[in-house]
Amino acid sequence: MQRGHMGGLRKIAASEVGQAMRNMHLSFALVSLALSTVYLCRQDMVDACFWAVNFYGNAILAKR
Numbered sequence: 001m002q003r004g005h006m007g008g009l010r011k012i013a014a015s016e017v018g019q020a021m022r023n024m025h026l027s028f029a030l031v032s033l034a035l036s037t038v039y040l041c042r043q044d045m046v047d048a049c050f051w052a053v054n055f056y057g058n059a060i061l062a063k064r
Helices: 002-063
Strands: none
Touching: none
């Protein structure tokens, strides 16, 4: 009885661990996707800021 009970618990624990691993992989994928999206957006922002600074800098210099 005791041995069977332990075996059942072990199976449940193993399936729980498997589920947790799957969830972890899923959340890791989501997090990396979010981070890459933020990084790409940030790159676009940096490019846009650089372009704006360049543009306004040239305009201000041209006015002088």
